[in-house]
Amino acid sequence: MYIRRDGADARPDGPVDGRGRAATVIEADASASSIARQRYAALLVDLNNFATFPTLAVGLLTAALRNAGHDVRLLVPLAYDVPATERERREWRLDHYKRRLHLSTNPAVRGVRDGARRLRYWWQQRPHPRVLREVAKALAAKPDVLMLSAYLQHHATVAEIGKLAKAAGVPLLLGGPAFNLKEVAEAWRSIPGLTAIFGGEADVVVPRLVEAIARGEDLLQFDGVVLPDGRSSRPALPFRPLDASPVPDFTDFPWDRYRVRIVPVMTGRGCQWAKCSFCSDVVSANGRTYRTRSLESVLHEMREQARRHATSNFLFLDLKLNSNPAMFRGIAEHAQAVVPGAQWIGTVHVDERPDNGLSRADLRAAAASGMRRVSFGLESGSQRMLDLMRKGSTVEGNSAFIRHAFEAGISVRCTMFKGYPGETAEDLEKTATFLEAHMPYLDRVRFNEFSILEDTPIWWQLRRGELPELELVTQNPRLGRSFTNNRETETAAYRRAKSRVLQVVYAINRRRLRPGAQMFDGTM
Numbered sequence: 001m002y003i004r005r006d007g008a009d010a011r012p013d014g015p016v017d018g019r020g021r022a023a024t025v026i027e028a029d030a031s032a033s034s035i036a037r038q039r040y041a042a043l044l045v046d047l048n049n050f051a052t053f054p055t056l057a058v059g060l061l062t063a064a065l066r067n068a069g070h071d072v073r074l075l076v077p078l079a080y081d082v083p084a085t086e087r088e089r090r091e092w093r094l095d096h097y098k099r100r101l102h103l104s105t106n107p108a109v110r111g112v113r114d115g116a117r118r119l120r121y122w123w124q125q126r127p128h129p130r131v132l133r134e135v136a137k138a139l140a141a142k143p144d145v146l147m148l149s150a151y152l153q154h155h156a157t158v159a160e161i162g163k164l165a166k167a168a169g170v171p172l173l174l175g176g177p178a179f180n181l182k183e184v185a186e187a188w189r190s191i192p193g194l195t196a197i198f199g200g201e202a203d204v205v206v207p208r209l210v211e212a213i214a215r216g217e218d219l220l221q222f223d224g225v226v227l228p229d230g231r232s233s234r235p236a237l238p239f240r241p242l243d244a245s246p247v248p249d250f251t252d253f254p255w256d257r258y259r260v261r262i263v264p265v266m267t268g269r270g271c272q273w274a275k276c277s278f279c280s281d282v283v284s285a286n287g288r289t290y291r292t293r294s295l296e297s298v299l300h301e302m303r304e305q306a307r308r309h310a311t312s313n314f315l316f317l318d319l320k321l322n323s324n325p326a327m328f329r330g331i332a333e334h335a336q337a338v339v340p341g342a343q344w345i346g347t348v349h350v351d352e353r354p355d356n357g358l359s360r361a362d363l364r365a366a367a368a369s370g371m372r373r374v375s376f377g378l379e380s381g382s383q384r385m386l387d388l389m390r391k392g393s394t395v396e397g398n399s400a401f402i403r404h405a406f407e408a409g410i411s412v413r414c415t416m417f418k419g420y421p422g423e424t425a426e427d428l429e430k431t432a433t434f435l436e437a438h439m440p441y442l443d444r445v446r447f448n449e450f451s452i453l454e455d456t457p458i459w460w461q462l463r464r465g466e467l468p469e470l471e472l473v474t475q476n477p478r479l480g481r482s483f484t485n486n487r488e489t490e491t492a493a494y495r496r497a498k499s500r501v502l503q504v505v506y507a508i509n510r511r512r513l514r515p516g517a518q519m520f521d522g523t524m
Contacts, residue, residue, distance in 0.1 A: 040214045041071040043143040043170070045135055047150040047157060049077045051084035052523045053262040053315055057176075058149050059248030061206050067246055068207035074252035075138055077131050084257075086522040088413075088444055090513075096506040103418060103449055103498065105489040127157040135161050139168040144214040145195075147173045152184065152479045159191055166193030171213045175202060177284035178480055180235060181454045185226045187477035200224030200236025201269075201286050203245040224285070236285065242269065242293040247301050250309065260519045261311035265301060267331070268292035272323035273351055275390045276377075277461075278420070280453035280480070281319050290323055295330040303338045312339050312370075315523055316346035323349070325357025332362070332369040345373035345520050350401045351392045360404040367408040372517045373443075374405055375524050378414035381434025382427035385420060390457075399438065406441035411517035413444040413524060418498060419486045420450045421458070421467045428497035435504045443513050445505045454480035 042065055046058045058074065065072050078084045104113045139146065146165045150158055158174065165172040172193050179185050179199035189197060196219045198209065205222060212219055219225045224236025239245075248264075255261060270290035274282040281287040306312055322328045328348075335342040348358060363371075376398075380386055383395050405412045418428060435445065452459050454477075461467050462482060470484040488494070513521050 038211070038214075039069055039071060040144040040210055041073070041141075042145050042147055042210055043073050043075065043138050043141075044147045044149065045075045045131075045138075045161065047077070047131070047148065047154045049082060049084045051078070051086045052258055052260070053264050054248075054250040054253040055149060056248060056264040056266065056317055059250045059253075060203060060245060061147070061149070062252065063246035063249035064203060064206050065210065066249060070207060070210060072252075073138060073141075073143065075134055076253055077128065077134075078257050079254035080130050080134050082128050082130050087524055088446065088509075089522055090511070091506060091509040093506075095509070096502070099447070099505070100499075100502055103447075103502065105419075105486075105495055105498065107490055110485075121153075125153050125156050127160045131157065132160055132164065136164050136168075139164055139170055142168070143170060145173055145210050146170050147175075147210075150174070150176060152176075152178055155188070155478045158188075162191045162193035164193075171195040173198060173209065173213060175199065177286045178280075178454075179226070180224060180285040180288075181283070181480055183454055183477040184480045185232075186230075189226055189228050189230065191228075194228050195219075196228075197226040198222070198224055198236075199226065199285055201239035203239055203242075238270070238288045238291065239286075240291055242291055243297045247304050250305070255309065259522075260313060261309055262313045262315050262520070262523060263302075263305045263309060263311060264315045264317050265298065265305070266293075266317050267298045267321065267327050268318055268323060270323070271319045271349065273320070273349055273392050275392060277388075277390050277457040278450070278452070280456050283455040287319060292324045292327060295327060295334070298327070298331065299334055299338045302335070302342070306339045306342075312341040312343060313519070314339075314342065314344040315520070316344060318346060320349040321346035322357040325355055325362075328357040329362060329365070332366045332371070335369045342370040343372050343516075343519070344370050345375075345517075345524060346371070347375040347524070349393070350376050350398050352394060352397060358401055358404075360407070363401075363404050363408040363410060367410050371410055373411040373413060373513075373520050373524065375413040375415065376401070378416050378434075378445075380416065380420070380423070380427065381431035382423075385423055385427050388422050389420060395434065399434070402438050402441045409514075409516065411443045411514045411520075412441060413446070414442060415446045415448070417448045417450040418501070419489050421461075421469055421486065422488075423486075424488065425491060425493035425497045428494060428501060432497060432500040432504060435501065435508070439504060439508055442508050443511070443517065445508050447501065447505045450486075452482040452484060454482075 046055050048055045062072050062074060101113055101116060148158055162172055172195050174194060175198035179197050185197050185199055195213055200223060209222060220233045223233050226232040268291055269286050270288060271282050272290045302314060378398055379389060379391060381395060386393055402412055452462055469488045470486055473483045473485055475482045
């Protein structure tokens with residue numbers, strides 16, 4: 001089924017809310033006693049096969065279901081030696097050549113590039129026979145419901161699993177952050193064997209969803225549901241009492257397969273800025289509007305997960321960990337007290353707020369409390385492009401942040417892309433100059449092709465015909481993405497600037513991470 005967060009065992013007897021308090025029933029059917037509920041069996045398949053840490057939402061769903069008294073069997077492909085995804089790693093010359101081909105804008109090689117892309121996407125998205133085999137075995141036990149946690153690129157695998165569920169007579173519930181998007185849900189509702197799609201945050205409602213499916217109830221009583229016949233309920237509102245979410249249950253993940261034990265955590269959902277024209281995260285089910293947990297709740301979770309899994313390493317998956325500067329400072333102040341020896345990483349937004357929590361003193365305090373890596377969206381070295389993107393940041397501010405984080409001893413990673421509408425060779429030259437000037441201070445640069453995702457501001461601009469420089473090649477509702485060619489990137493001057501950028505990107509990415517951050521290589 002759906003979103004991402006994590007959990008563990010060591011649950012006290014009796015109903016609890018996952019944070020050690022007496023449980024309060026705040027689900028759709030609040031009148032139903034947890035004791036009076038029938039116990040159901042859920043098979044939860046996690047297709048988000050990460051090589052370095054458990055899937056956060058899956059742990060969250062597992063905890064919610066177990067706290068409500070239901071049985072959960074978790075199937076993680078990594079446990080069956082299915083190759084897992086590493087986010088990034090140290091690069092070699094072949095990686096550089098692949099990136100050059102992937103990002104080529106030369107019309108003469110476009111056919112080769114597009115063919116290579118299609119082959120790569122097919123290879124990455126093909127159903128793995130071992131996953132299908134293990135799911136078929138698990139379905140033979142006749143669980144009351146099958147729930148799938150998947151990214152949109154897993155459509156082919158989900159379709160095959162749907163066929164298995166249909167043959168076994170087991171209801172299939174599908175969900176995730178992108179399924180609140182109308183065109184995505186419409187494209188996925190024809191999955192074989194599908195019972196329903198849930199496009200919301202299932203933190204506390206998932207036990208009732210499972211019960212309703214097992215009992216054959218009308219699922220349109222829940223907000224955010226789309227049925228295979230196209231009928232739907234009203235959109236689910238953003239989930240706000242985040243402290244009511246359980247501590248994720250990661251017990252069933254294959255901890256012996258992870259190189260280092262790293263626990264994922266989220267302090268809040270959404271992004272305080274939420275204005276970047278290209279960002280799809282803030283239109284997804286769990287990214288709409290910024291909401292935060294209390295510091296007490298976050299610290300309790302860190303302490304509990306450290307105890308359960310014998311680790312002091314944490315990955316904060318917040319879109320922007322400094323959306324709430326007080327939270328960022330609170331973690332820095334208390335991390336070592338709640339988990340001695342804590343080491344942690346996260347993503348931030350270098351915005352222009354008078355207090356964004358990222359001052360030189362803040363970064364030094366974070367490093368002293370165990371922060372080892374930080375990632376942020378640099379996007380471009382041209383102020384004109386940052387303004388077009390509505391990034392809310394400046395070239396000067398990004399430069400100061402990189403230098404201050406490096407001075408504090410924090411490994412710095414940034415994300416960037418080329419081909420945003422309006423970008424010229426001059427803009428890309430400025431990006432190359434910026435990267436060259438900051439090469440000593442950057443450990444990793446993720447440099448991608450710009451893509452247009454459903455329901456983002458730039459997606460609406462494309463649909464309204466406001467981007468004449470873009471040629472629409474195809475739309476793929478299953479991926480929630482529009483594929484375009486940007487004519488302005490095909491000039492010789494643009495290609496020369498791009499070549500200069502890619503050369504410095506490779507020069508950065510071929511180096512080893514700073515010693516204190518090496519254990520987190522491949523996590524962001």
